[in-house]
Amino acid sequence: MEFDPNHLRDPYKTVDDNVEPPDLECAICFCQFNNVFNTPKVLQCKHTFCLECLARMNVTSSQPDTIQCPLCRAYTPLPNLGLPKLANDSTVLSYLPAAMQHVYSIRFNRDKGKLQVKRVPSSAPAPTQAISQTLDVGNPAGSEGHQGRDGGRERSLLITVLKTPLCKAFIMSLVAIMTVVLTITIIIISNKK
Template sequence: SYPFSKKIKFLKCAICFCQFNNVFNTPKVLQCKHTFCLECLARMNVKSTQPDTIQCPLCRAYTPLPNLGLPTLANDSTVLSYLPAAMQHVYSIRFNRNKGKLQVKRVPSSAPALTQTVSQTLDVGNPAGLEGHQGRDGGRERSLLITVLQTPLCKAFIMSLVAILIVVLTITIIFINKK
């Protein structure tokens, strides 16, 4: 049994820090035994250039995906057992990687009204390689330059380059004024 503070951490996804549930944040266990929510794994998969595997963000081990897709990865039954009784039943979810969507496949008639608490569809992003293309729902095109400039490494590089240019210009102006 877990002490209360460890139980709280144990019931949250290590990527998004959201509490696990029985819909989009279902606790899925990878072959390396690390557990993450379905939504985070779907977001990782949709951006991956290897759609048939998931790489664990903690240990970097690869887990091949089942033939029926990401939602059919094994649920972490230990985590589910700590959830309230009403959340012990996991909803059937479908993952459409090409559209970047998780969808509730079917809701059991005995389940509380899901539509009042959770959206039936969750957008997890554009698949790898399709970020710059316009989608059917009218999404704007993003240029490669804008995408590259928004990565943290490029921002740091550009800021460093600007700082160096300012120093060089300042030294040049001082040198010219002395002549």
């Protein structure tokens, strides 16, 4: 079944058959855009992604003041007030239902890896569903334990690899083999005396 972007359209707007509607879902997570954590944010390269995915990218980036587009690799500097202040894609927003065209004010705390609803716009109608007030987007780069900036990514990769079941089995087998070899060596040395 193919996604029909017109089912989300405001029924009172006219449809121009010559203009192709924009994608109404994020190219990273494939979630439909909305007016909260999946707000469509447009980068300088004109590619659009949801705020949540951009926050997840930023929190793991070694360059917290910029976002690198996952499609074209162009860099977009972040506004002074942070990631949520990137421009909204007004074209995408115009295709959302009228109640979703009022964007919520969101804060991004990179140090804690959290997106948080700051306040509901006064012009927005009351939401039909409860809105989660915070969203965890992950740990910032280099925040594993008390690591410094250099070596943090390598250590976290090593920790991740060491936690995989196959690697654990290999390490345990290696320890068992080394124990047997060491025991045999000690027995041979003690018998020669």
